[in-house]
Amino acid sequence: MDNPFPYRLYLVISEENCAGRPLVEVAESAVRGGVDVVQLREKNRSTKEFLQKANALKEVLDSHQVPLIINDNLEVAKQVGAYGMHVGNSDLPPSEIRKKWNTPHCLGYSIEYLEQLNSPEAEVSDYFGVSPVFATPTKTDTVTEWGLEGIAKIRSLTSKPLVAIGSMKKDNTFEVIKAGADCIAVVSAICQAQDPQRAAAELRNEIERAI
Numbered sequence: 001m002d003n004p005f006p007y008r009l010y011l012v013i014s015e016e017n018c019a020g021r022p023l024v025e026v027a028e029s030a031v032r033g034g035v036d037v038v039q040l041r042e043k044n045r046s047t048k049e050f051l052q053k054a055n056a057l058k059e060v061l062d063s064h065q066v067p068l069i070i071n072d073n074l075e076v077a078k079q080v081g082a083y084g085m086h087v088g089n090s091d092l093p094p095s096e097i098r099k100k101w102n103t104p105h106c107l108g109y110s111i112e113y114l115e116q117l118n119s120p121e122a123e124v125s126d127y128f129g130v131s132p133v134f135a136t137p138t139k140t141d142t143v144t145e146w147g148l149e150g151i152a153k154i155r156s157l158t159s160k161p162l163v164a165i166g167s168m169k170k171d172n173t174f175e176v177i178k179a180g181a182d183c184i185a186v187v188s189a190i191c192q193a194q195d196p197q198r199a200a201a202e203l204r205n206e207i208e209r210a211i
């Protein structure tokens with residue numbers, strides 16, 4: 001893969017964050033607004049349920065040529081034919097995923113400590129999640145709140161794409177991209193929005209304004 005992660009606006013979605021609306025509808029609206037990569041993150045589902053949602057989501061994303069990334073679950077990623085996976089420190093390590101999933105796939109790895117950047121896991125990953133940029137109620141088991149200074153620090157230490165995640169919204173997107181992030185990943189700013197398409201378009205505008 002030449003550049004496995006050229007994306008700018010990343011939707012991280014689960015049914016429970018969609019305010020009672022069907023996940024696939026929210027995702028499709030977001031894509032119409034400018035989301036160019038989607039991660040399915042279903043934390044409390046069986047593999048069977050996760051796979052059903054992944055299949056439904058992939059069908060819609062394929063029709064828009066938008067790639068699907070699967071959070072944590074290699075079986076689901078393999079069976080749905082995902083573009084890639086995202087994992088963190090407590091998950092199956094990227095090097096193990098590379099061994100178990102033969103053809104090249106896009107792997108994202110959460111950076112919670114600077115030391116991770118020098119690890120073999122970082123070496124085999126295609127992009128890094130800056131985890132989190134700002135504290136968020138959507139995920140509370142986090143370690144370092146990197147802030148803008150943290151993004152700049154990580155930027156100075158790697159040329160791989162950086163995905164900013166954690167309380168990302170319209171009002172902080174510009175400065176986060178200017179600090180060195182390549183991509184913005186959001187849950188609430190799109191999934192909780194009354195109009196997910198419009199919310200995505202507003203985020204996309206901020207990104208385009210900053211690059």
Ligand SMILES: Cc1ncc(COP(=O)(O)OP(=O)(O)O)c(N)n1
Pocket residue numbers: 010012039041071072086087088089090091108110128129130131139163165185
């Ligand atoms: C783009 C992106 N960045 C970070 C994460 C967090 O991954 P992880 O630390 O493995 O936590 P969970 O999402 O598994 O709870 C992410 N999912 N996506």
Ligand SMILES: Cc1nc(C(=O)O)sc1CCOP(=O)(O)O
Pocket residue numbers: 012041110129130131132133136137138139142165166167168185186187188189
């Ligand atoms: C899935 C996820 N990972 C994070 C990390 O810090 O690694 S924060 C997060 C949730 C981000 O949700 P919201 O956009 O609603 O703040």
Ligand SMILES: [Mg+2]
Pocket residue numbers: 071072086087088091
């Ligand atoms: Mg994980």
